[in-house]
Amino acid sequence: MIEQQNTESGAHFAFTDRWGGVSAAPYDALNLGGAVGDRPADVRANRERAAASLGLDPGDVRWMNQVHGRAVAVAEGPWPDGEPPAADGVVTAVPGMALAVLTADCVPVLLADPIAGVAGAAHAGRPGLVAGVVPATVEAMVRLGAKAARIVARIGPAVCGRCYEVPATMRAEAARTAPGSSATTRRGTPAIDIPRGVRNQLVDLGVVDVVPPTVCTLESPDHFSYRRAAITGRQASYVWITP
Numbered sequence: 001m002i003e004q005q006n007t008e009s010g011a012h013f014a015f016t017d018r019w020g021g022v023s024a025a026p027y028d029a030l031n032l033g034g035a036v037g038d039r040p041a042d043v044r045a046n047r048e049r050a051a052a053s054l055g056l057d058p059g060d061v062r063w064m065n066q067v068h069g070r071a072v073a074v075a076e077g078p079w080p081d082g083e084p085p086a087a088d089g090v091v092t093a094v095p096g097m098a099l100a101v102l103t104a105d106c107v108p109v110l111l112a113d114p115i116a117g118v119a120g121a122a123h124a125g126r127p128g129l130v131a132g133v134v135p136a137t138v139e140a141m142v143r144l145g146a147k148a149a150r151i152v153a154r155i156g157p158a159v160c161g162r163c164y165e166v167p168a169t170m171r172a173e174a175a176r177t178a179p180g181s182s183a184t185t186r187r188g189t190p191a192i193d194i195p196r197g198v199r200n201q202l203v204d205l206g207v208v209d210v211v212p213p214t215v216c217t218l219e220s221p222d223h224f225s226y227r228r229a230a231i232t233g234r235q236a237s238y239v240w241i242t243p
Contacts, residue, residue, distance in 0.1 A: 001222075002053055005154060011112035011119075013154045014054050014238040017222045021046040023233060031224070031233025033102050034063075038233065054098075054238065061098045061238070064090050066123045070131040072140040075099065088128050089137035091120040093144045098240035101156075104224040105164075105217050107194045108156035108237035109134055111207075113146035119239050120146075124198050126170065130177050134201045148206035156237040157223050160216035161193025162186050164227075 001020060005013040021030030022045050027038040032050060034043045051058040062075040065084045072089035075097060079085060090099045099121035101108040106125035112118070122128070122137040138148060161183030166174075171190040174197060175182040181197025184190065195213050202210050217223040217235075224233045 002050065004054065007112075007114065007152060009114035009152075010242045011114045011152050012054075012238075012240050012242065013110050013112075015108070015156045016050055016235045016237075017157075018224050018233060018235060019222065021049060026229060026231050027233040030235070032100075032236040033104070033234030036233060037231065050236065051098075056098050056238070056240070060096060061100050062090055062092065063100050063102070064088065064123065066102060068125050068127040070128065070133040070136045072133070072136050074140065074144070088123040088133045089120065089140065091118065091137060091140045091144060093118050095243050096240060098238045101237045102234040103156070103158065103217070103237065104226040104232055104234050105159040107158040107198050107213075109137070109198055109202075110154045110156065110237055110239035111137065111141060112152050112239055112241055113141065113150045114152070114241055115150050116145040116147065117241055117243070118144045118146040119241050121237070121239050124194060126166070126174060126192060126194060129181065129192075129194050129197050129201075130174055132177065132201075134198050135205060138202070138205050138207065149208060151207045151209070153202050153207050153210040154239075155195050155198055155211065155213050157215040157217050157220070157235065158195050158213050159218045159225065159227060161191050161196060163216055163218040164191050164194065165189050166192050
């Protein structure tokens with residue numbers, strides 16, 4: 001199943017879960033990640049299914065080689081040699097070009113300024129949150145003509161602060177660079193609320209329209225979660241703008 005959200009201004013956001021694909025366990029079924037051990041043919045079939053259900057040409061979807069950093073790539077057409085760049089943020093001003101983020105607990109951040117025709121997507125795990133990949137992605141959008149106050153932001157399914165237990169030193173580090181991300185688990189142990197940290201970063205940048213996630217991937221059996229099962233698939237989040 002794919003959740004799709006559209007705005008009257010032409011911004012489109014979509015979030016997959018784990019169902020409706022062809023992959024076998026432990027990647028069952030709609031695994032869209034190509035570097036997790038699944039059969040490449042199954043991943044291609046799943047990506048084609050997901051794109052078709054969204055009315056997209058699979059060739060118009062730009063993926064990243066996500067490395068938990070803050071580098072941001074600009075998509076103007078097909079990637080050189082067909083290889084996605086090592087980046088955790090991607091932006092484009094090409095109408096109809098979809099940007100995709102793969103996650104299985106990390107935070108997918110989708111951004112669109114329909115007036116400028118500029119879209120952006122970021123992969124924000126704990127290292128990316130601390131490194132500032134979300135501000136870097138917004139800054140890259142602004143360089144393409146976007147304005148922060150016009151950006152529509154959607155934060156997709158991710159592990160919640162009550163479930164993301166970390167050492168106290170990691171929580172303190174995150175709180176320094178992403179105020180408000182400090183959290184506590186249900187058991188009273190240190191945790192990081194990455195979705196809240198991302199939201200606060202966006203608000204500090206002047207982004208007003210920010211919708212937080214409604215699903216915790218660790219708690220949801222309908223979503224892939226690396227914390228629940230280290231060998232698992234990846235769901236995807238897509239953003240694109242139509243004229």
